[in-house]
Amino acid sequence: MESLNLLDLFQGITTLLHSEPTILIGRLGLIVLGAALVYLGKKGVLEPLLMIPMGLGMVAVNAGVLFLDPTTATHIVEGSALHPDPEVAAQLAAQAAAGHTPGTLFMSPLVEKTDSLIYLMQVDFLQPVFTFAFSNGLIACFVFMGIGVLLDVGFVLARPFLSMFLALSAELGTILTFPIAVALGFDFRESASIAMVGGADGPMVLFTSLTLAKHLFVPITVVAYLYLGLTYGGYPYLIRLLVPAKLRGLKMPAKKQVKVTSEEKLAFAVVGCAVLCLLFxxxxxxxxxxFIGVAVRESGLKVFMTVIEGPMLYGATLFLGLILGVLCEASTILDPKVLLLLVLGILALLLSAVGGIIGGYVAYIVSGRKINPVIGIAGVSSVPSTAKIAQKEVSKVTPDAVILPEALGASICGVVSSAILTGIYITVIPLIAK
Amino acid sequence: MNADPARFLPAPAALSRPARGDAFSPVLKAAARHWLAGIAVCALGAAIARLLAPALTDETRLRALITLFGELVALAGLFIIVLGIRRRLDQAAQDRSD
Structure with a gap:
């Protein structure tokens, strides 16, 4: 009987030892990072709904690398875009045929050919979700439907000038990061995708990068969601840094409450949807x-609302987190551009927050010092987090000051303005980049 | 089975609704004007962006500029609608305080 090599039993360790030093360090680093995300999610520092599945996915995919059987490996190599260097391509094909290709049984995001995809869907358990729901943007749309059901556009319609002004100010990062990224060597499509991080809306970043820069959508989306998690922790400090306590505690004059009717909101949703679809x-x-989310809410279709805001939104969030985590496999994500993307992502979110607060200051001055400048940060569209952060910071100084309705108006308008900027980038960039 | 014939009758609020001729108060008429004007401006903007821009020129940058202009016009149309709603709300708030 041949002696048994223990390392053949524990292939995760064997593949780790066989990998190049960069990949080895990357895999170990990502396992630690994944565990840290789970911990920070549990502690509430980062968004737990996303970070816990994402972190665990990251740990599992980097630990669970094995040598793929020749058939699966061949499908992956032949189904993906051919390596530009013919020698490397031939070497990869030979490695696959010999059963020496490392890989996982989660999914193969780079495979494009239909035959290979159909084969892999029978092997990789997350491949069907990735192919049928993630790479075509369906999950992003499910999340957006959920957001639509949660939005009350009445907050925007009641204060249109203020909401739109603050939302536009808070798009500073989305606009300014584009030329900065171009100056740093990214092409127009990549720059627009990373600039969308400034909109602070995960589904929008996913949609833009899938449309404009598919080769970079993994690192861009991961960077976006990581940073969106960080805004909960970071923005309060930014508010305290940029707005003195005296202004933070400013009470805004109470407005007479007159409700926007659900008919008006529904009609606005229909016209808005038609116009924006015509344009973009x-x-x-x-x-x-x-807008289907908004229409369902305003029509009072409670059965649909229950489905969209419950199973659909949370199911999509679970799979979004899981797939983003599984996409963070060292050999996929380690790209020399990732470091720059990390810098540009945080810059975009920082600029958007600063732009929002500058907008808040302008509103404060123009209104005759009646509007609390803190609401500016709510223009960054992470509904309803940024509005809640603004209210929390104001309440810490003046407990009975209420800015939430105005902040929610700016925040909801921020979602619409981010969607419009997504439309502008997706439409105009391919024209300019020709 | 609970068959209450009253459920087939119009609701009390509907019974007290004004006659068709004077259903639109000046405030609602103004709001309707904003809706119509807004939708017209939206349509104009969409036509500039989607029809005029591709037909007018092959020069990509100029085409992008005209498209962007059309998009801004259409968004201004949405803004006009929102302005109408805002005015109706202001008027309703004023009426309530009077």
Whole structure:
């Protein structure tokens, strides 16, 4: 009987030892990072709904690398885009045929050919979800439907000038990061995708990068969601840094409450959806998803609301987190551009927050010092987090000051303005980049 | 089975609704004007962006500029609608305080 090599039993360790030093360090680093995300999610520092599945996915995919059987490996190599260097391509094919290709049984995101995809769907358990729901933006649209059901556009319609002004100010990062990224060597499509991080809306970043820069959508989306998690922790400090306590505690004059009727909101949703789809057909799935949520809410279709805001939104969030985590496999994510993406992502979110607060200051001055400048940060569209952060910071200084309705108006308008910027980028960039 | 014939009758609020001729108060008429004007401006903007821009020129940058202009016009149309709603709300708030 041949002696048994223990390392053949524990292939995760064997593949780790056989990998190049960069990949080895990357895999170990990502396992630690994944565990840290789970911990920070549990502690509430980062968004737990996303970070816990994402972190665990990251741990599992980097630990669970094995040598793929020749058939699966061949399908992966032949189904993906051919390596530009013919020698490397031949070497990869030979490695696959010999059964020496490392890989996982989660999914193969780079495979494009239909035959290979059909084969892999019978092997990789997450491949069907990735192919049928993630890479075509369906999950992003499900999340957007959920957001639509949660949005009350009445907050925007009641204070249109303030909401739109603050939302536009808070798009500073989305606008300024684009030329900065171009100056750093990214092409127009990549720059627009990373600039969308400034919109602070995960589904929008996913949709833009899938449309404009598919080769970079993994690192861009991961960076976006990681940073969106960090805004909960970071923005309060930014508010305290940029707005003195005296202004933070400013009470805004109470407005007489007159409700926008549900008929008006529904009609606005229909007209808004039609106009935006006419203008930006490439982003039409996003607009439809957002406004179908709004229409369902305003029509009072409680059965649909229960489905969309419950199983659909949370199911989509679970799979979004899981797939983003599984996409963070060292050999996929380690790209020399990732470091720059990390810097540009945080810059985009920082600029958007600063832009929002500058907008808040302008509103404060123009209104005759009646509007609390803190609401500016709510223009960054992470509904309802940024509005809640703004209210929390104001309440810490003046407990009975209420800015939430105005902040929610700005925040909801921020979602719409981010969607419009997505539409502009998706439509205009391919024209300029020709 | 609970068959209450009253459920087939119009709701009390509907019974007290004004006659068809004077259903639109000046405030609602103004709001309707904003809706119509807004939708017209939206349609104009969409036509500039989607029909005029591709037909007018092959020069990509100029085409992108005209498209962007059309998009802004259409968004201004949405803004006009929102303005109408805002005015109706202001008027309703004023009426309530009077």
């Amino acid at each position: 057909p490439s982003a039409a799935p996003l607009f439809l998803s957002l």
